[in-house]
Amino acid sequence: MKISTKGKYGLKAMIDIAVFGKDNCISIKSIAERQHISESYLEQLIPPLKKAGLVKSVRGAGGGYRIAMDPKDIKVGSILRALEDSFSQDCCNEKTAACPETCTCCVSKSVWEKMQASLNEAADSINLAELATEYKEINNIE
Numbered sequence: 001m002k003i004s005t006k007g008k009y010g011l012k013a014m015i016d017i018a019v020f021g022k023d024n025c026i027s028i029k030s031i032a033e034r035q036h037i038s039e040s041y042l043e044q045l046i047p048p049l050k051k052a053g054l055v056k057s058v059r060g061a062g063g064g065y066r067i068a069m070d071p072k073d074i075k076v077g078s079i080l081r082a083l084e085d086s087f088s089q090d091c092c093n094e095k096t097a098a099c100p101e102t103c104t105c106c107v108s109k110s111v112w113e114k115m116q117a118s119l120n121e122a123a124d125s126i127n128l129a130e131l132a133t134e135y136k137e138i139n140n141i142e
Helices: 003-019 028-035 039-051 076-083 109-124 128-136
Strands: 056-058 064-067
Touching: 003 039, 003 064, 003 076, 003 128, 028 039, 028 064, 039 056, 056 076, 064 128, 076 109, 076 128
Parallel strands: none
Antiparallel strands: 056 064
16 A cells, blocks of 8 residues: 555645645646656646646646645545555455455455545544645745
8 A cells, every 4th residue: 555656746736836826826836846756747737637636727827727726625545546556455456476366255445444444534534724734834935
């Protein structure tokens, strides 16, 4: 249940947009500079966030990206699910050399399912507004 770089950087980008893009659009370049993420990598993260309805793009002079809804309504779980190929424990989803069964008879499957439910519950209990507030406090931003 490891969160990939996509998930980690995407979450950082969303926090950045929530903090600095409240009243205006934020450019990929400015996010990249503040968060120390390459622009080309960020350009790969924005489309799935946009597709999930979490960010909106604005073209033209002064364009960029902004949060698509109130940050209180955006859960960390929604961000991670938009970016991660698999935000779930997948060791029991397919046959492998380590586990030749599809877990129809494997007792440990219930452990992974409970852990996955807990992970989803935790990710869905944190909203983007909370993280933006914490970011501002840590970085002394008003």
